[in-house]
Amino acid sequence: MVFWTPDLKSDIQENGKPFKVMELPLVALRHVADFWDPNEQYQLSKTSKKSKEIIKSIIKKRPSQLILAVPSRVVLAYSATESFNFDVPFYRDNMLELEGYEGVLPEFPDDCFQIINDLKDLFGSVFKRFAFFPTWISWEGLYRIVDLINLDESLPIIPAITMNTIRNNRMFLKILLENLEKNVQSFTIREMERSQKSLKIHHNFEIEDLYVENTLSLDINAFTSLKFSRAYLYNVNIASEEINEILMSWKMGRFGDKMELFYSKDVEVMDLRIILTKLYTDKTNGPNGKTATINIYSYQSTNENDPIPKESIQEYKNSRRNWNEIVGNNREGPHWRGISPDLQMEENPLKPWQDERAAMAQFIFLGLNAFMGGLFLVATLYNYYKDEKETDSDISCSKANGNVVKPFKVMELPLVAFQQVADFWDPNEQKANGNVTKPFKVMDLPHVAFQQVADFWDPNEQYQLAKTSKKSKEIIKSVIKKRPSDLILAPPSKIVLEYSDTESFNFRVPIYRNQFYKDYTPGDHPRFSLRFPDDCFKMINDLKELFDSEFKRFAFSPNYLSWEDLYRIVDWINRDESLPIIPVITMNTIKNNGMFLKILMENLEKNVQSFLIWGMERGQKNLKIRHNSEIGDIVVKDTLSFDLDAFTSLKFSGAYLYNVDIQSEEINEILMSWKIGRFGDKMELFYAEDIKVIDLRTMLNGLEAELRDPRTVKRNTTLADGSPGWLCGGIDVTGVNGMTATIWLYSYQSTNEDDPIPEDIVQKYEEAQRNWNRIAGDDGDPVRDAIVVDTHLNITFE
Amino acid sequence: MSVEPEVPIVQVEEVRENPVLYKIISSDNHVFTISEHAVKLSKTLWDLITNLGLTAENALDNPIPVENVNGKNMETIVQFCERHKYDEEEPEYTNYIREFVLPEWDRQLLSIDNEELFQLILATNYLDIQKLMDYCCRVIGDMAKDKTPEELRIIYGIPTDAEDDALERSASDSPGPSG
Numbered sequence: 001m002v003f004w005t006p007d008l009k010s011d012i013q014e015n016g017k018p019f020k021v022m023e024l025p026l027v028a029l030r031h032v033a034d035f036w037d038p039n040e041q042y043q044l045s046k047t048s049k050k051s052k053e054i055i056k057s058i059i060k061k062r063p064s065q066l067i068l069a070v071p072s073r074v075v076l077a078y079s080a081t082e083s084f085n086f087d088v089p090f091y092r093d094n095m096l097e098l099e100g101y102e103g104v105l106p107e108f109p110d111d112c113f114q115i116i117n118d119l120k121d122l123f124g125s126v127f128k129r130f131a132f133f134p135t136w137i138s139w140e141g142l143y144r145i146v147d148l149i150n151l152d153e154s155l156p157i158i159p160a161i162t163m164n165t166i167r168n169n170r171m172f173l174k175i176l177l178e179n180l181e182k183n184v185q186s187f188t189i190r191e192m193e194r195s196q197k198s199l200k201i202h203h204n205f206e207i208e209d210l211y212v213e214n215t216l217s218l219d220i221n222a223f224t225s226l227k228f229s230r231a232y233l234y235n236v237n238i239a240s241e242e243i244n245e246i247l248m249s250w251k252m253g254r255f256g257d258k259m260e261l262f263y264s265k266d267v268e269v270m271d272l273r274i275i276l277t278k279l280y281t282d283k284t285n286g287p288n289g290k291t292a293t294i295n296i297y298s299y300q301s302t303n304e305n306d307p308i309p310k311e312s313i314q315e316y317k318n319s320r321r322n323w324n325e326i327v328g329n330n331r332e333g334p335h336w337r338g339i340s341p342d343l344q345m346e347e348n349p350l351k352p353w354q355d356e357r358a359a360m361a362q363f364i365f366l367g368l369n370a371f372m373g374g375l376f377l378v379a380t381l382y383n384y385y386k387d388e389k390e391t392d393s394d395i396s397c398s399k400a401n402g403n404v405v406k407p408f409k410v411m412e413l414p415l416v417a418f419q420q421v422a423d424f425w426d427p428n429e430q431k432a433n434g435n436v437t438k439p440f441k442v443m444d445l446p447h448v449a450f451q452q453v454a455d456f457w458d459p460n461e462q463y464q465l466a467k468t469s470k471k472s473k474e475i476i477k478s479v480i481k482k483r484p485s486d487l488i489l490a491p492p493s494k495i496v497l498e499y500s501d502t503e504s505f506n507f508r509v510p511i512y513r514n515q516f517y518k519d520y521t522p523g524d525h526p527r528f529s530l531r532f533p534d535d536c537f538k539m540i541n542d543l544k545e546l547f548d549s550e551f552k553r554f555a556f557s558p559n560y561l562s563w564e565d566l567y568r569i570v571d572w573i574n575r576d577e578s579l580p581i582i583p584v585i586t587m588n589t590i591k592n593n594g595m596f597l598k599i600l601m602e603n604l605e606k607n608v609q610s611f612l613i614w615g616m617e618r619g620q621k622n623l624k625i626r627h628n629s630e631i632g633d634i635v636v637k638d639t640l641s642f643d644l645d646a647f648t649s650l651k652f653s654g655a656y657l658y659n660v661d662i663q664s665e666e667i668n669e670i671l672m673s674w675k676i677g678r679f680g681d682k683m684e685l686f687y688a689e690d691i692k693v694i695d696l697r698t699m700l701n702g703l704e705a706e707l708r709d710p711r712t713v714k715r716n717t718t719l720a721d722g723s724p725g726w727l728c729g730g731i732d733v734t735g736v737n738g739m740t741a742t743i744w745l746y747s748y749q750s751t752n753e754d755d756p757i758p759e760d761i762v763q764k765y766e767e768a769q770r771n772w773n774r775i776a777g778d779d780g781d782p783v784r785d786a787i788v789v790d791t792h793l794n795i796t797f798e
Numbered sequence: 799m800s801v802e803p804e805v806p807i808v809q810v811e812e813v814r815e816n817p818v819l820y821k822i823i824s825s826d827n828h829v830f831t832i833s834e835h836a837v838k839l840s841k842t843l844w845d846l847i848t849n850l851g852l853t854a855e856n857a858l859d860n861p862i863p864v865e866n867v868n869g870k871n872m873e874t875i876v877q878f879c880e881r882h883k884y885d886e887e888e889p890e891y892t893n894y895i896r897e898f899v900l901p902e903w904d905r906q907l908l909s910i911d912n913e914e915l916f917q918l919i920l921a922t923n924y925l926d927i928q929k930l931m932d933y934c935c936r937v938i939g940d941m942a943k944d945k946t947p948e949e950l951r952i953i954y955g956i957p958t959d960a961e962d963d964a965l966e967r968s969a970s971d972s973p974g975p976s977g
Binding site: 438439440441442443444445446448449452453454455456457458461464465467468469470471472481483499 | 891894895896897911912913915916919920922923931932935936938939940941942943945946947950951952953954955956957958959962
């Protein structure tokens with residue numbers, strides 16, 4: 001979008017009146033249109049609906065395809081050599097910019113699709129391909145695009161997806177595949193490299209042809225968790241062990257039912273013994289009765305009755321004779337066999353991918369050493385303006401001409417920059433500018449005096465000073481008055497040193513913006529430099545050391561932390577040996593951001609003692625979380641529409657819900673989930689406060705619940721105040737693993753086992769027992785006793 | 799950048815209102831007269847006066863030599879002590895981070911060159927004047943407000959690790975007193 005200033009407008013209309021091109025006779029307009037390229041035609045079509053219709057009618061239609069090079073470009077391709085780029089406009093969120101974060105761009109995927117639809121309409125093009133560049137698009141941006149792809153009814157199937165290197169970026173592939181709901185005809189991945197962590201991908205759609213290209217160390221874990229019909233590997237360094245793993249995976253039923261072909265070109269050497277380890281027959285049978293046939297010792301012919309060449313028969317006979325030696329264990333050395341299959345992948349008629357990559361990459365080299373160059377310029381400018389000032393006649397002359405040169409206020413530069421500017425001055429200039437280089441050597445003060453100065457520094461100032469040198473750090477450490485304190489990391493940019501509820505200090509993690517990304521990519525990726533999570537953790541370690549603090553909590557704010565940054569932080573947490581267990585995680589509202597929780601939990605490898613979520617709100621999509629770490633207590637607060645899917649896929653010991661709008665149906669779903677073995681074995685407690693009404697019939701539906709007599713059934717338990725006591729009676733539900741869930745309704749809690757049960761409790765129990773089938777079952781009309789008005793619900797599991 | 803402090807000259811009357819006066823000689827032989835209440839702010843000087851047995855009668859005849867403090871600093875110290883001689887004793891601070899309002903008069907008095915301020919602190923430390931020490935330290939502490947480590951390095955003249963290492967190496971390489 002171009003905003004014309006009045007000057008620009010008058011420049012454009014230099015010759016006075018506009019040229020009313022749309023009023024030309026059709027023949028003339030067609031001639032004019034021949035000089036417009038598709039970009040100009042597209043821009044013109046955007047001026048009005050009428051223009052669009054006119055332009056559409058005069059465009060010479062010919063077959064063309066559209067490629068969306070996510071996030072910022074749409075390519076209109078007529079052939080492999082003739083294509084036109086359309087840039088997707090992007091907007092920055094100024095509010096977020098003000099907060100110190102890169103802007104997020106809610107409009108951008110919509111704009112991509114808008115342009116695609118406009119181009120389809122204008123040029124009669126067919127959508128061909130999504131070209132993803134993991135380096136250029138944030139995971140949030142990817143998720144939003146995938147969401148739009150799912151919603152786009154004009155695209156029932158995706159013709160092609162291409163994706164650049166995913167080294168150390170497999171979460172990108174995971175987010176793409178686990179959220180995509182449409183089948184893909186052709187999926188090409190360049191450099192599907194293995195990285196430090198194994199990520200399994202659970203996707204529901206199907207890939208027809210999977211192409212993997214130019215890969216040095218194939219990510220076999222990701223590969224074997226994909227579902228496809230045919231896989232083609234070109235220039236992929238795949239070892240016999242990996243082929244064996246692929247076959248074993250297939251044998252175990254992975255890749256889905258539709259797998260037809262695995263083809264790998266450029267395999268240099270294969271060791272059949274390794275490939276066939278544990279498969280050891282000439283035909284490898286899968287669990288579904290299917291057969292995988294390896295095209296070695298075989299002959300391919302056009303017709304069934306074509307004669308088999310003698311060499312092939314001889315080769316087969318030799319192999320048959322030595323079969324045990326080839327694949328068995330009864331010989332000393334391995335039997336090496338080289339193959340070079342001749343199956344060729346069909347050449348893609350459009351080859352713009354390389355070009356797109358080159359186009360994306362051409363911006364990479366920017367402004368090296370710009371800072372020092374800038375300083376030199378500032379110094380030169382200063383000297384220039386100084387000379388100007390000294391030459392009165394020049395000034396008067398320039399004033400007379402109206403060209404007053406504004407002085408460069410060097411004294412207003414930041415101190416560090418000023419000091420560096422001063423380094424360019426000669427000693428006389430330095431002297432003339434006063435106290436530039438005379439520091440107050442605070443570290444040289446006597447200890448008593450230094451201690452007193454240090455008393456005036458707050459922890460932030462002490463920390464900044466400790467960073468100046470190792471020696472300063474030791475000195476500062478020795479004068480800090482130590483007292484118990486906790487550290488809270490609120491990524492991406494804040495660490496809190498907390499002495500008490502009322503006394504805490506914030507430490508800002510320095511943010512390094514990548515100017516290139518800031519100016520070019522439409523998104524928030526990456527918001528910070530590659531060093532950013534390291535900086536966070538380094539700061540934590542420094543603060544721990546300096547103030548003898550304990551690490552207490554991670555405070556995540558999904559709105560301020562990109563998924564990539566979250567992933568990198570989680571990776572850091574996993575690797576940090578000084579943190580064997582995570583004391584507390586808190587997380588702000590996760591409405592429509594269940595992926596944040598998913599990325600966090602599915603990648604975390606350490607147990608969490610307490611996990612507090614404010615506003616665990618349901619999003620548009622159901623997201624199941626498969627996590628291996630264990631949560632001690634999960635606390636959910638202030639939630640209007642509880643995300644039950646996410647909740648029931650977590651593993652925890654205790655759950656506490658405060659001010660969560662939870663209905664009897666949802667409690668029933670929680671109990672059903674527990675009954676079928678979710679939540680893990682360690683679940684002990686579910687507690688919900690601020691429940692207004694419980695409908696027992698709904699809550700106990702399908703659970704085969706039993707009412708217990710408070711006079712006879714007594715269990716050792718922990719009472720609400722934390723003291724040991726007895727639970728008498730209650731409603732029991734039995735789980736598949738033989739465990740029992742006890743709902744603390746129609747029950748009595750006592751301190752001692754022999755405490756008498758109050759008469760009203762017994763009466764309530766007896767009445768409920770009489771009507772139990774009408775309360776918990778579906779016999780007859782529900783009775784009043786099926787409705788419980790209470791403020792809280794307690795369920796224990798043992 | 800140095801600002802000339804607008805320190806009011808100590809009024810003679812103010813000094814004279816106290817009948818007991820003491821004379822102090824700085825390292826560069828400047829002589830200062832200071833009242834009894836003012837001199838009591840310096841623990842070192844008052845201990846010395848007590849130990850020497852100086853009285854109202856013989857005080858002016860026995861000037862006290864202070865060889866560690868030059869005339870310029872002594873002038874500042876005398877001005878400060880005369881200004882604050884009747885101040886109430888401040889309670890011991892209990893907070894972990896010290897905070898108090900630095901009076902404008904004292905801020906002006908201490909708006910001096912960093913090198914002078916450093917020497918003044920050394921003198922104050924030697925003379926053990928707690929209040930002046932607090933004020934000086936407050937001024938120095940304030941220099942760190944909202945500064946980055948690089949800025950602090952410049953403000954406080956802190957060598958880098960490399961410079962520290964080089965200094966240490968040269969110290970260990972240099973011949974000792976014997977050699």
